[in-house]
Amino acid sequence: MKNTIKILTAAVVMICVVSCQKDSKPNYQFMPNMYEPLSYETYGDYGIFPGGQEAMLPAEGSIPRGWMPYDFENSQQGYLLAKDTLKNPIRYTKENEDAGKELYDIYCAICHGAKGDGKGPLVQREKILGVPSYDDIGRAITEGSIYHVMYYGINSMGSYASQTNEHERWQIVQYVQKLKADLEGKTPRIDTDVTPTVVETKVKEEHHESTEDHSNAH
Numbered sequence: 001m002k003n004t005i006k007i008l009t010a011a012v013v014m015i016c017v018v019s020c021q022k023d024s025k026p027n028y029q030f031m032p033n034m035y036e037p038l039s040y041e042t043y044g045d046y047g048i049f050p051g052g053q054e055a056m057l058p059a060e061g062s063i064p065r066g067w068m069p070y071d072f073e074n075s076q077q078g079y080l081l082a083k084d085t086l087k088n089p090i091r092y093t094k095e096n097e098d099a100g101k102e103l104y105d106i107y108c109a110i111c112h113g114a115k116g117d118g119k120g121p122l123v124q125r126e127k128i129l130g131v132p133s134y135d136d137i138g139r140a141i142t143e144g145s146i147y148h149v150m151y152y153g154i155n156s157m158g159s160y161a162s163q164t165n166e167h168e169r170w171q172i173v174q175y176v177q178k179l180k181a182d183l184e185g186k187t188p189r190i191d192t193d194v195t196p197t198v199v200e201t202k203v204k205e206e207h208h209e210s211t212e213d214h215s216n217a218h
């Protein structure tokens with residue numbers, strides 16, 4: 001008899017504890033400060049903000065750090081203006097060409113082909129049509145037009161403005177210019193006004209010699 005009462009009491013206590021639980025809310029909090037911060041929570045609902053939401057849009061005209069506004073419009077006029085007047089702000093160096101090649105192989109070669117002849121894997125498998133070769137005379141692409149189409153896209157080619165930053169786009173431009181020159185049988189442009197390529201080879205030679213000395217010593 002005594003045992004039955006004990007068991008019943010225990011059951012009632014347990015039911016009381018469990019019955020107050022609400023799955024939609026956290027249960028009894030031992031140290032609520034750990035769960036409920038004083039500051040506003042990201043994306044929280046607060047009447048004090050316009051629209052009642054903590055997360056707000058940036059003020060109009062804000063410019064993200066490291067991003068430069070692009071002044072040419074997404075229109076035929078903007079395209080033509082960029083084609084004629086927009087110039088590569090970075091120098092044509094071997095390093096930029098190599099960096100451009102890497103990015104080109106990631107983003108562009110799938111359609112345009114590794115050589116820029118418009119015969120990438122997607123074209124060969126007939127997944128996309130109308131990919132031009134970079135030496136297409138009718139298009140006569142320039143560094144400005146290459147940058148412009150990368151920024152906004154053109155017809156069935158999408159924009160690359162979100163995948164690449166300004167510097168990377170100009171590196172790709174240099175590489176596309178190199179592919180174009182190769183296709184036309186011309187020498188690709190490399191700005192050699194300051195870069196002392198001679199010094200570089202010298203350093204390598206010295207290094208080479210010193211390793212030789214090293215091996216001779218053994």
Ligand code: HEC
Pocket residue numbers: 104107108109110111112128129130131132139141145146149150154155156157158160172176
């Ligand atoms: C999904 C396939 C695809 C990819 C990827 C692609 N393109 Fe294109 N691209 C095209 C097509 C299609 C055209 C022709 C668009 C038209 O004029 O109708 C084109 C056209 C061009 C032109 C010529 C535009 C002109 O002025 O007539 C250039 C330059 C160019 N692409 C550069 C690039 C570069 C650089 C990348 C990589 C960042 C790239 N494309 C990635 C499909 C692609």
